Amino acid sequence: MHAVVKNLLKLNLRCLLLQVCWNFRVFQGVGSAWIIQAFRQNISTRNADNSSDGSSQSAVQINYFNTNTFCAPTVLAAQLALHEKQARGEYVVIGPDEFAAAVMAPVAAVGDALFWGGLRPLAALSAIILALHGFVWAPLAVVLLFTLPCTVVRIAGSLLGYVRGAQVVALIQQLHLANLAVRIKQINVVLLGVIAALAWRGLGKELNLDLSSSMGLAALVLMGVGINVLLLRCKIPIVIVLGICVILFCIAACIVYPSTALF
Amino acid sequence: MNWAADLSAIQWVFIVVLAIISGLDRTALAQTSLCRPILCGGLCGLIMGNYAAGLLIGAVMELFWLMRLPVGATVAPDDTQATITAVFLFCGFNTGLHTLLPEHLLMVVVLFFATLFAYLGRLVDIGARHMNGRIQYRAQATLERNSSLYAPNVLRWANLAGLMNFAIAAFFSQVIILCATLASIALVVPLLERFSWQFSAMPVYAALLAGVGAVYACITVRYGVVLFGAGFGITLLVTLV
Numbered sequence: 001m002h003a004v005v006k007n008l009l010k011l012n013l014r015c016l017l018l019q020v021c022w023n024f025r026v027f028q029g030v031g032s033a034w035i036i037q038a039f040r041q042n043i044s045t046r047n048a049d050n051s052s053d054g055s056s057q058s059a060v061q062i063n064y065f066n067t068n069t070f071c072a073p074t075v076l077a078a079q080l081a082l083h084e085k086q087a088r089g090e091y092v093v094i095g096p097d098e099f100a101a102a103v104m105a106p107v108a109a110v111g112d113a114l115f116w117g118g119l120r121p122l123a124a125l126s127a128i129i130l131a132l133h134g135f136v137w138a139p140l141a142v143v144l145l146f147t148l149p150c151t152v153v154r155i156a157g158s159l160l161g162y163v164r165g166a167q168v169v170a171l172i173q174q175l176h177l178a179n180l181a182v183r184i185k186q187i188n189v190v191l192l193g194v195i196a197a198l199a200w201r202g203l204g205k206e207l208n209l210d211l212s213s214s215m216g217l218a219a220l221v222l223m224g225v226g227i228n229v230l231l232l233r234c235k236i237p238i239v240i241v242l243g244i245c246v247i248l249f250c251i252a253a254c255i256v257y258p259s260t261a262l263f
Numbered sequence: 264m265n266w267a268a269d270l271s272a273i274q275w276v277f278i279v280v281l282a283i284i285s286g287l288d289r290t291a292l293a294q295t296s297l298c299r300p301i302l303c304g305g306l307c308g309l310i311m312g313n314y315a316a317g318l319l320i321g322a323v324m325e326l327f328w329l330m331r332l333p334v335g336a337t338v339a340p341d342d343t344q345a346t347i348t349a350v351f352l353f354c355g356f357n358t359g360l361h362t363l364l365p366e367h368l369l370m371v372v373v374l375f376f377a378t379l380f381a382y383l384g385r386l387v388d389i390g391a392r393h394m395n396g397r398i399q400y401r402a403q404a405t406l407e408r409n410s411s412l413y414a415p416n417v418l419r420w421a422n423l424a425g426l427m428n429f430a431i432a433a434f435f436s437q438v439i440i441l442c443a444t445l446a447s448i449a450l451v452v453p454l455l456e457r458f459s460w461q462f463s464a465m466p467v468y469a470a471l472l473a474g475v476g477a478v479y480a481c482i483t484v485r486y487g488v489v490l491f492g493a494g495f496g497i498t499l500l501v502t503l504v
Contacts, residue, residue, distance in 0.1 A: 016293040021425030023395035024336060030399050030425065034418035041415055060406045060414040062399055066335065069294055108334075116332040120296075121478065124329050127301050128322045138318065139302045147296045185484045192482075193494020195326075196475050199468045200495075201502050206463050211503070218499060221472060228476025238327050239379045242473045246371055249469035 008077065008158050011035060015073045015154065027066035032076060032100070039080050043087045063097070067104040068111025070150045070157075075100055075107055077161030078168045085165065093166050103169050110177045115153075118184035120146055125191040132198045196225055224249055268311065268355040277310045278351060279434070285343050286433020290333065290388075291426055300324035300346035307347045311354035319467070320349050320374060326474025327378060330481030338392070341384020344437040348444050349377035356448075363448075364455060371466040372448060372455070380443040384436035391432035398424045 014035045021030035037060055067075055082096035094102065123145035130138035161168045200221040204214045224245060231241045270278075281303060288298040296302055301321040308317015324346040331339035353373045356363035363369055402421035406414055479491065 017291075017422060017426075019294075020291045020422045020429070021395045021398055022290055023392050023399050023425075025396045026399055027336070030395075030402065030418060030421050034415060034422055037418055038415040041413070060410075060418075062403050062406075062418075112332065112334045116334060117330075120299075121329050121482075123296070124299060124301060124325050125478075128325060131301065131318050131322045136314070139305045139321075142296045142299055142302055150294070182484065185482055186486075186490055189479070189482055189484055189487050189490040190494035192475050192479050193491040193496075194498045196472065196491075197495045197498030197502065199471045199475070200499065203465065203468050206465060206468070214503075218495075222495070224469070224472045225476050225479065228473050229480045232477055232480035238473070238477050239375065241476065242327070242375060242378060242470055245473040245476075246375075246466045246469045249472070250465055 004162065007039065007080070008162055011039075011077055011080065012073055012154055012158050014038075015069075015076065015158075018069055018072050026062055026064045028069075028072070029062045029065045032065040032072070033060065033062045035076055036079060036083070036096075040083055043083055047087055063101075065100065065104060067108040068115060070115050070153050071107045071111035073154045074157030074161040074168055074172070075103055077158040078103075078165050079161075081162045081165040099166055106169075107172065110172065110181075113181040114177050114184070115146075115150060118181040118188070119149060121188045122146075122184050122191070125188055125195065129191060129194055129198065132195065132202070196221055220249075220252060224252075268358050270311075270355075274310055278307065278347070281306055281310065282344060282347050282437040283430050283433050285347070286341075286436065287426070287429055289341075289343055289433075291429040298343040300328065300342050303343055304346045304350050307350040308354065311351060313350075313354045313357075316353055316357070316370070317350045320353060320370065321346055323374060323467070323470050323474050324349065324378070326471065327477050328381070329474075329478050338385055338388050340381035341388060341436050341440065342381055344384045344433065344440045345377040345381035347437060348380075348440045349373045351441070352377075352444060352448065363452060367464050367467050368455065371470060372451065373444065374470055376444040376447040377440065379447075380440045383439050383443060387432050387436040387439060391428050394428050395425045398428070 014031075018028050018031035018035065022028060023030070079096045079100045082092050082094070082099055085092050086096065123142045126145055127138045127141035130141055160171060164171060197218075200214075200218050203221070204217055207213075207217070209217060227248075228241055228245055231244065232238065284292075285298045285303040285306075288295055297306075299321075301318070301324075304321020304324060305314060305318045308314045308320070311317065324342055328339060328342035331337075331342070333339060353370055356373075357366055357369050364372065398421050402417055405417050406412065479487070484490070
């Protein structure tokens with residue numbers, strides 16, 4: 001038991017360095033080979049000690065490996081569990097390397113949608129809303145809503161991967177993480193609306209507008225966001241959109257509110 | 264051009280360390296979110312003595328690049344170094360009475376150029392990844408040449424080389440973006456100084472709305488317009504009430 005905990009701790013710490021030699025040939029291959037190879041070497045050394053056949057070792061291959069960084073401990077721990085089973089001579093449904101090759105893409109798809117597409121924007125948008133409200137500790141929202149859950153997923157995932165082996169894939173499937181990602185994305189859109197409204201409030205204060213003028217400004221803000229979205233969906237770079245937005249917004253405000261000294 | 268901030272040696276060291284550590288956090292190390300503009304912008308502002316400005320620049324930059332996801336072989340523009348550059352230059356040129364341009368104009372100018380040159384950082388990042396490809400090739404060749412070598416050691420050295428590679432790339436990315444942004448500011452400031460600007464915070468809010476548009480454009484969910492409208496409407500009502 002103690003050895004298992006030590007191994008999983010080691011695996012989790014090494015997974016923090018999974019992408020340290022990321023390249024276009026094997027992606028995270030060097031990192032994953034380093035993580036797994038150390039354990040594999042230990043297992044084969046133990047086996048060599050037990051059986052004295054002294055079979056020759058083949059050269060280590062650095063294979064392509066690419067999955068979501070936060071789900072990688074799950075995949076690698078399951079791979080490690082399969083290695084150990086195989087070394088003990090137990091029956092395994094799928095070989096460790098074949099397992100990793102088979103599951104890395106689907107796990108990456110789920111993980112990327114959830115963590116990069118859902119959770120990271122949620123954390124960032126929450127932090128921005130807090131920052132616009134003047135909370136000094138706003139960036140901590142990113143740590144609480146993104147870094148912390150990711151760390152929990154890394155640790156819990158490695159534990160589940162090690163205990164369940166190849167069956168961990170079924171568990172990931174049962175969790176319906178893709179649906180969760182969609183829900184989080186919907187919350188993100190609501191938060192975007194909140195940020196746009198906070199910008200409207202800030203502008204209203206800046207221009208000292210009364211209620212009726214504020215409503216006109218709200219329409220201007222929504223129109224501005226709409227135009228930005230259209231331009232960006234036409235693949236126009238953000239830097240050009242930024243320039244256009246700043247210039248147009250200032251001109252529009254001058255036309256709509258000529259009484260306000262903008263420049 | 265008047266550089267108004269008087270930075271101590273410790274501040275310089277902190278800035279360089281922040282640039283390298285947060286650069287590593289983007290891909291190579293841990294992905295703890297230190298590389299996100301809102302975090303590294305705030306930290307850079309703290310080091311430079313203007314936390315609020317760092318946080319605001321970080322918030323706007325965060326929106327610009329939030330949906331550029333590090334998925335597969337996609338390499339996003341270097342928003343981390345661009346944010347540190349923007350905060351560093353803004354705080355450096357905007358100190359009390361010695362400000363280079365009116366505060367909000369300066370903020371938009373540094374935001375614009377740092378955003379523009381973030382793409383140069385992306386090229387440096389891509390270069391570092393190609394270098395890592397060579398490291399991997401050599402490691403593989405070593406392992407094949409001499410199978411008696413302890414494989415984890417060879418791989419550990421390959422990883423260490425990759426780490427150094429990414430650290431150097433982060434540093435160079437910062438230097439390139441900083442130099443390019445500084446040169447651009449030096450070019451445009453004489454033009455902007457000809458006008459007598461009495462700028463309000465309006466352009467900064469416009470930049471924020473451009474950021475909102477950038478995020479919304481990349482999210483495709485059902486009833487997106489309704490959800491956005493709900494968020495906007497509820498906040499509007501709460502503000503008015």
